[in-house]
Amino acid sequence: MSEITIKDIARECGVGISTVSRAINNHADINPETKRMVMQKIKETGYIPNNSARNLKRTDARCIAVLIKGITNPFFSPAIQIVEAQAQKKRYAMVLQHVEAYEDEIAVALELIKEKRLRGIIFLGGAYQHDPEQLEKLKVPFVFSTIGITQDEEKKTYSNVAVDDRGESRKMTDYLLDLGHKKIAIITESMEAQSIGKLRLEGYKDALTARGIEIDERLIFEISEKQEPYSMENGYKMAKKLLASDAEFTAVFTIADFLAVGVCRALHEAGLRIPEDVSVAGYDGIPIGEFYTPQLTTIRQPAELMAEKTIKLLFDMIEGKTKYEHMVFPAELVVRESTAKPGR
Amino acid sequence: MSEITIKDIARECGVGISTVSRAINNHADINPETKRMVMQKIKETGYIPNNSARNLKRTDARCIAVLIKGITNPFFSPAIQIVEAQAQKKRYAMVLQHVEAYEDEIAVALELIKEKRLRGIIFLGGAYQHDPEQLEKLKVPFVFSTIGITQDEEKKTYSNVAVDDRGESRKMTDYLLDLGHKKIAIITESMEAQSIGKLRLEGYKDALTARGIEIDERLIFEISEKQEPYSMENGYKMAKKLLASDAEFTAVFTIADFLAVGVCRALHEAGLRIPEDVSVAGYDGIPIGEFYTPQLTTIRQPAELMAEKTIKLLFDMIEGKTKYEHMVFPAELVVRESTAKPGR
DNA sequence: TTGTAGGCGTTATCAG
DNA sequence: CTGATAACGCCTACAA
Numbered sequence A, B: 001m002s003e004i005t006i007k008d009i010a011r012e013c014g015v016g017i018s019t020v021s022r023a024i025n026n027h028a029d030i031n032p033e034t035k036r037m038v039m040q041k042i043k044e045t046g047y048i049p050n051n052s053a054r055n056l057k058r059t060d061a062r063c064i065a066v067l068i069k070g071i072t073n074p075f076f077s078p079a080i081q082i083v084e085a086q087a088q089k090k091r092y093a094m095v096l097q098h099v100e101a102y103e104d105e106i107a108v109a110l111e112l113i114k115e116k117r118l119r120g121i122i123f124l125g126g127a128y129q130h131d132p133e134q135l136e137k138l139k140v141p142f143v144f145s146t147i148g149i150t151q152d153e154e155k156k157t158y159s160n161v162a163v164d165d166r167g168e169s170r171k172m173t174d175y176l177l178d179l180g181h182k183k184i185a186i187i188t189e190s191m192e193a194q195s196i197g198k199l200r201l202e203g204y205k206d207a208l209t210a211r212g213i214e215i216d217e218r219l220i221f222e223i224s225e226k227q228e229p230y231s232m233e234n235g236y237k238m239a240k241k242l243l244a245s246d247a248e249f250t251a252v253f254t255i256a257d258f259l260a261v262g263v264c265r266a267l268h269e270a271g272l273r274i275p276e277d278v279s280v281a282g283y284d285g286i287p288i289g290e291f292y293t294p295q296l297t298t299i300r301q302p303a304e305l306m307a308e309k310t311i312k313l314l315f316d317m318i319e320g321k322t323k324y325e326h327m328v329f330p331a332e333l334v335v336r337e338s339t340a341k342p343g344r
Numbered sequence C: 001t002t003g004t005a006g007g008c009g010t011t012a013t014c015a016g
Numbered sequence D: 001c002t003g004a005t006a007a008c009g010c011c012t013a014c015a016a
Helices: A006-013 A017-026 A034-043 A051-057 A074-089 A103-118 A132-137 A165-179 A197-212 A232-244 A258-270 A303-318 B007-013 B016-025 B032-045 B051-057 B076-089 B105-116 B132-137 B163-179 B196-208 B232-244 B257-271 B304-319
Strands: A065-068 A094-097 A119-122 A142-145 A159-165 A184-189 A220-223 A252-253 A277-282 A298-300 A326-329 A330-334 B063-069 B093-099 B120-124 B142-146 B159-163 B184-189 B221-222 B249-256 B280-282 B296-299 B326-329 B332-334
Touching: A006 A017, A006 A034, A017 A034, A051 B051, A051 B105, A065 A074, A065 A103, A065 B332, A074 A303, A074 B304, A094 A103, A094 B093, A103 A119, A103 A132, A103 B051, A142 A303, A142 B184, A159 A165, A159 A303, A165 A184, A165 A197, A165 A252, A165 A277, A165 A330, A184 A197, A220 A232, A220 B063, A232 A252, A252 A258, A258 A277, A258 B142, A258 B159, A258 B163, A277 B120, A303 A326, B007 B016, B007 B032, B051 B132, B063 B105, B076 B093, B076 B120, B076 B304, B093 B105, B105 B120, B105 B132, B142 B304, B159 B163, B159 B184, B163 B184, B163 B196, B163 B249, B163 B280, B163 B296, B163 B332, B184 B196, B184 B232, B221 B232, B232 B249, B232 B257, B249 B257, B257 B280, B304 B326
Parallel strands: A065 A094, A065 A119, A119 A142, A142 A159, A159 A326, A184 A220, A184 A252, A252 A277, B063 B093, B063 B120, B120 B142, B142 B159, B159 B326, B184 B221, B184 B249, B249 B280
Antiparallel strands: A298 A330, B296 B332
């Protein structure tokens, strides 16, 4: 009943434990003949080394972790692929760790470091501000990726790779203003969280303020759900709320493409045409925006490029080539079918 | 530099190692006063127990794992939530393990069992047939969930929870036939894999054959991509191929809603109206189908219910209340905007 | 090239 | 209630 261990293999093969260990770990100093025999026996018996024991003993793990908050976000998929490929090229293992919305990613990281002897960590998604004291405890190199940047960059003593969420959000708002829209509703995340939603709202406000347009609180809709804020359903609900209010608007800007999809559906059901009656703009540049009808105008983040730079930066840090770095990538305003000049 | 361990805590508190261990693990036989003191010190020092060491030693882990193939699939999100909630209620930890498309889920499971001392496993997604010998090695209870069933159920000596993919696929095809469609194109997965795509294609064929309609191979489109077959982009590409061929058709049935979205876009770009010119039907019942315009006719799998039954079944098995069980749930044909009678 | 022995950080056992 | 001490399964000097 009890599990089969390295000892059993050694005994059955009539060799020492270390010989088996050498065979498993591709050590050089072992007779190829012996190795073949041991591997054969391992296959026969279906022996699997215990990872807990290995991690406990091992000093050199060649392993990095990617911690993701919001793994269902299709935005992260290509990033994961890229990071994994690069890690493989460097002969590093990669563990993918899902972090729940309510969990603290730093705490999860701390635990994982001990457990797996990590050499480096990448954080995808999550909050953009962290307790410096907690961060201090992270003794291994780490990079925050696709996480919004704040103003006070100079205070940061860690790496991040991101787009300028506030600036890009302003870019979109400016585009809508340039089209002639004056009453632009925005659908954003609850402001309690230190989330990128907050930065994107700031960008929206920046644009309006710069043109001397007063900010109308009735056009700002905050999603209260904490669990899965960027959903089509929430976009739909918020648009219904907007339609039910007496607020006038000619455009809706949502801080995520998923929200925009829900908004489009609600507008469609209300008999409004997009973009003839109302313009809709999203943010992220995920596939659905391209295949939805109308195709969504959006801000496309260079996800692949950011992922490439992220993993490169992490390895540079691991190899001591750099201490930490901040990279800000330009995002692209993609004008498609869902936006146009207001009025008819 | 070296990590802080339980020994350090013990020394600093002036107690024995086992006392610290008891404090950490909420053992009953410890002076509340001592415990408080120890926990205080742990907090101060930021000590984190090493999971590898714990897993190695522990006999009683109260931990289950959920292995997911295709974690980006929104279809799995509610299932994960439900399983986690139920596990928590039973005071079990749950680890979520992502399995790459090319990985063998059973092999991953085998490794994880050793590493984490799992009490049970749930497989979400993945192939529907496995090597019985491999399965034999899985010494802990496990349930395959939302994985298609094959004909030869009697041979199965393990649990699964699923819908009758073949039957449901036939149901959809019958519905399209009843509407009057005769030339129904189908977009499905590569047949190399032992995937549910195969079962769904069978169901399609069943329906046609039953009505004496000859199966037209030119209307069957197989996606060659192995990596992420059920994508909007693949649906789009396949629809382009279909349009470019000389095959006539009045309806398109895709084995996943994501594919249907891509198909709709391609048809739209070709100037075809849905459903006036062509009907489109999907499968799964994910949110996008509800928010897309036109709303997608689909087969909705009772994901929540299945998840509930899955976790309940697993715990019944863990607790020895049952050996194994097969559950087949009825899926629902959801008729929405994307299908109608053919012709005008 | 191979085997022996010690220890990685914890928990379980058993005596106090 | 508490403290030694022996495993857990493996890797890695070190010795052979």
